[in-house]
Amino acid sequence: MALQQTNENPQASAEDDYPTYIQELANGYRKSKILFTACELGVFDLLEDTPDRAGMTVAALVAEMGRAGDQQQQQQEEEEGAGRGEVVSKDGLERLVDACVGLDLLRVSIHEGTAIYSNTKQASTYLTRSSPKSMHDVMIFNSHTVYPLFHTLPSAVREGKHQHKKAFGVQSEDIFEALYRTEEERMKFMRFFYSIWSNDGPYILNAFDLSSFKDVCDVGGGTGVLAQQFARMYPDARVTLFDLPDVLEVTQKHFLTFGNVKLHAGDFFKDKIPEGDLYILAQVVHDWKEDQCLTLLRNIHSSCRPGGGVLIIETLLREDRTGPITAQIHSVIMLMHTVGKERTATEYTELLTQAGFRDVRVAHTGKTFNAILARK
Numbered sequence: 542m543a544l545q546q547t548n549e550n551p552q553a554s555a556e557d558d559y560p561t562y563i564q565e566l567a568n569g570y571r572k573s574k575i576l577f578t579a580c581e582l583g584v585f586d587l588l589e590d591t592p593d594r595a596g597m598t599v600a601a602l603v604a605e606m607g608r609a610g611d612q613q614q615q616q617q618e619e620e621e622g623a624g625r626g627e628v629v630s631k632d633g634l635e636r637l638v639d640a641c642v643g644l645d646l647l648r649v650s651i652h653e654g655t656a657i658y659s660n661t662k663q664a665s666t667y668l669t670r671s672s673p674k675s676m677h678d679v680m681i682f683n684s685h686t687v688y689p690l691f692h693t694l695p696s697a698v699r700e701g702k703h704q705h706k707k708a709f710g711v712q713s714e715d716i717f718e719a720l721y722r723t724e725e726e727r728m729k730f731m732r733f734f735y736s737i738w739s740n741d742g743p744y745i746l747n748a749f750d751l752s753s754f755k756d757v758c759d760v761g762g763g764t765g766v767l768a769q770q771f772a773r774m775y776p777d778a779r780v781t782l783f784d785l786p787d788v789l790e791v792t793q794k795h796f797l798t799f800g801n802v803k804l805h806a807g808d809f810f811k812d813k814i815p816e817g818d819l820y821i822l823a824q825v826v827h828d829w830k831e832d833q834c835l836t837l838l839r840n841i842h843s844s845c846r847p848g849g850g851v852l853i854i855e856t857l858l859r860e861d862r863t864g865p866i867t868a869q870i871h872s873v874i875m876l877m878h879t880v881g882k883e884r885t886a887t888e889y890t891e892l893l894t895q896a897g898f899r900d901v902r903v904a905h906t907g908k909t910f911n912a913i914l915a916r917k
């Protein structure tokens with residue numbers, strides 16, 4: 542049998558006499574947590590707000606954080622009779638921002654012996670809350686949910702199943718009951734997806750010409766971020782967002798900014814999905830086992846008009862199992878978090894064909910997510 546060689550990590554074989562690559566891998570979680578912590582403390586937001594984005598000293602950052610913390614904690618502190626203090630230590634923050642400089646997230650310059658920190662372009666664009674391309678909420682979900690979940694990876698591998706009980710104390714076998722265990726968790730989950738599609742949505746929606754589809758339903762569409770992008774891109778289309786009732790209530794209240802999307806509440810395993818020409822399934826199929834995927838796809842097939850289609854949006858594994866590493870890691874996360882997994886284009890094609898769809902076409906965007914379009 543031929544061994545498959547991947548060039549994805551050229552460093553992996555470059556220096557066999559020193560463990561540079563292994564050290565990089567071993568330190569990965571440290572770098573992630575430094576990034577998450579800087580986001581949580583609002584470092585990038587505060588630096589962005591300085592005149593001409595010129596930046597701040599650590600002392601000024603500490604003072605700003607203290608002011609913000611004061612506002613939030615005022616009531617609690619008054620109740621407890623506690624004095625107001627800085628919410629972060631100068632020494633701790635100095636080490637954190639220096640590490641952010643090392644990670645190329647911040648720049649530092651020394652003026653008269655004092656260090657001034659400012660955002661790099663990447664940090665300005667992707668890590669500040671105010672940016673239209675902000676990934677702040679992706680960082681928060683990763684920090685609060687995915688990072689602790691990774692502690693359970695050994696058990697997940699041993700047991701071959703999700704770890705909601707070990708990670709979060711949730712008994713339910715219903716994965717969305719576990720994911721939406723509190724209103725706060727549901728909000729974090731929804732914000733995470735909203736943030737993902739702010740960057741990736743346009744690549745996906747441009748992967749195929751979808752202009753011939755007039756009645757479009759985003760099934761399990763959550764915040765409706767993709768549905769809204771679709772409605773903007775194709776103003777002639779009538780777009781419906783289908784999801785669980787409680788989710789749509791949150792969507793209506795917090796995420797719907799573009800009026801041209803209709804909401805339809807239901808359970809996509811049990812209820813009839815509205816009749817239409819195109820069904821979008823973005824990061825939905827990967828949540829479920831094969832039999833559940835087939836139930837969902839058959840349900841969609843029975844509502845789909847002849848000539849209509851289904852657009853599956855997922856990260857795709859290569860057929861030869863060599864990567865991409867992003868999809869392989871997603872699949873590990875799916876093991877701990879859901880009953881599903883990531884799949885190859887062939888596996889999706891088999892599911893679609895079994896559900897009655899034909900003419901399956903795959904579009905690789907070159908980014909994290911790819912699109913698969915099949916017709917009825």
Ligand SMILES: C[S@@+](CC[C@H](N)C(=O)[O-])C[C@H]1O[C@@H](n2cnc3c(N)ncnc32)[C@H](O)[C@@H]1O
Pocket residue numbers: 717734735738760761762763764765766783784785788807808809810822823824825828
């Ligand atoms: C992984 S999220 C993806 C959300 C959205 N498609 C996106 O990419 O932003 C899966 C979505 O499926 C919805 N969902 C889960 N079970 C469902 C069910 N039985 N019926 C309808 N929607 C469901 C969830 O509420 C959630 O919005």
